[in-house]
Amino acid sequence: MLIKPVAGTEKKIPIFWLVVVSLVIGSMTGLFGIGGGFLAVPVLVLFFKVPQGKAAGTSLAIIAINSITAFFGHFQGWSEVTWTVPIAMSIGAVIVARFASIKSGEMNQALLRKTFAFLLYSIALFTLLETWVIAQSLAP
Incomplete structure (x- = not known):
């Protein structure tokens, strides 16, 4: 959010990289409990030059599919x-x-954009501190 989006033509994402990026984002979402949208949007915007609106829409579509799957599951x-x-x-x-x-x-x-980035950093810091406190309480 603090890095200005790269201007230029949107890159076509090869299927191989789409699968790799999806697996990495899905793994991080599952392991750390973070939303995939927080990872997908910056990756799409910064590395594949997808416009922010389109990246956000893609993220929301993924969230909707995940939510519907969990709802019916x-x-x-x-x-x-x-x-x-x-x-x-x-x-x-x-x-x-x-x-x-x-x-x-x-x-x-x-x-x-800066306020949202501050919010994300604050949440990340809170999560790290909370995890550290929990880990300390479980340590022998």
């Missing part, structure tokens, strides 16, 4: 879910996302 537990909570969260997320998309055009894009 855990159908045995549906009876235990209090559905008002996820439905209210979904409606709230759609409303806030719509409002934010309208207002984002009025905001300084460089400031938004």
